[in-house]
Amino acid sequence: MTATVTRTLESTGATLTYDVHGADDRTEGGVGPALFLIGSPMDAAGFASLAAHFTDRTVITYDPRGTGRSARTDGAAETMPEEHGEDLRRVIEAAGAGAVDVFASSGGAVNGLALVARHPDLVRTLVAHEPPLAQVLPDREAALEVCADIHATYLREGMGPAMAKFLVMATRTGPIPANWRDEPAPAPAAFGLPAEDDGTRGDPLLGQNMRGCTAYLPDFAALRAAGTRIVIAEGKESQGQFPARAAAGAAEALGGGTVLFPSHHGGFLGGEYGQQGEPEAFAATLRELLDRG
Structure with missing residues (x-):
């Protein structure tokens, strides 16, 4: 990657830390939309392998509240996706990158849906990979x-x-x-x-x-009305498992189907947290999707 700038900002009840990779010349409305990589509870460190495949774009990563470098200041024991969604809004606005593309993993995908439901103008394309939404399951x-x-x-x-x-x-x-x-x-x-x-x-x-993540029911009416392009994804190796079944349910509620990505729930990982996916193939699939937008 080119230069990386780490910044903090105050949110309601938390101090958020985020990183802008490629900030030397593309943070402020530069070449193409910035790519925001988000997880939950996974922090920025989990996206090192995936980010390395997008050195031609400004890449934003962050630590969700209560995780890694983003300390809670309100003493709350639980966090709802709406709170995470507002944190994402603050990071996007603070980064000054305009409307961004978002790849969101697991709980981050739930939070990404909460963001787009309220602030669709901030996201050009959302790729929501295996959001564990229990509410959309028949069980x-x-x-x-x-x-x-x-x-x-x-x-x-x-x-x-x-x-x-x-x-x-x-x-x-x-x-x-x-x-x-x-x-x-x-x-x-x-x-x-x-x-x-x-x-x-x-x-x-x-x-x-x-509890908050899995019990969240997205505002599907708002999501269907949003100008944001929403892609729901699941892993080829994790089909039939809880997060992938939830992805299929969310896609159905949005009136479409899922896109299959290589590997499993953590298919973008290249050894982070001791987990190995297929980051190169995963990144190629993600790039193809984003380029279509």
């Missing part, structure tokens, strides 16, 4: 109950037992059965997780975002 009640149980397990028992449940839920193929409570709780050790509770409760996934 929504069971899915919401599981997500609430993961959050409650975290508060009661700590990270290991809760993360084990999360991994089982996130990778389950097919609908969640109504009698899911009859299934034995997964052992944390089976996933290399600690069973002991270290007493901390600051995990942004299990604590801050789990």
Whole structure:
């Protein structure tokens, strides 16, 4: 990448940190629209491999509130997608890049939909990759109950037992059965997780975002009326799993279908957080989509 500038800005209840890559000559209305890469709870560090394939564009990354370098200042224990959406608005406006293209992953895709529903003029194209929207599933009640149980397990028992449940839920193929409570709780050790509770409760996934993100119901009427081009995507290897099924449900609600991306839920990762996808092929698919816009 060319020059990278790191900045902070004050949002309601948080101090946000964001990075502008290529800021030397393209931040202020330069060559082509800027590309904003967002996740949740994944922070800017998770997009290093993907950003490296877009050195011809200004790339913006950021740490969502309560994650990485973006500290909460309000003491709130949970965050709603509408709050994240307003944070995204503030970052786009502060970056001075005009209307941007957005690639949004997982919870970031949920937040991206919240952004576009309220501020469509700020986003030219939104590629929402596997937003975990339980509300659009036919098994929504069971899915919401599981997500609430993961959050409650975290508060009661700590990270290991809760993360084990999360991994089982996130990778389950097919609908969640109504009698899911009859299934034995997964052992944390089976996933290399600690069973002991270290007493901390600051995990942004299990604590801050789990319930608000999955229970969010997008304003599909506003999204259909928006001038923003919205592409809902799912991974070839993760089809049938909870986030990909939710992507299909969201696409149907918008009146279309999904676009398949290489690899899995984290297909853009190139070793970040110990996960490996197919970042080169993933970036090529993303570039092709954006170029059509």
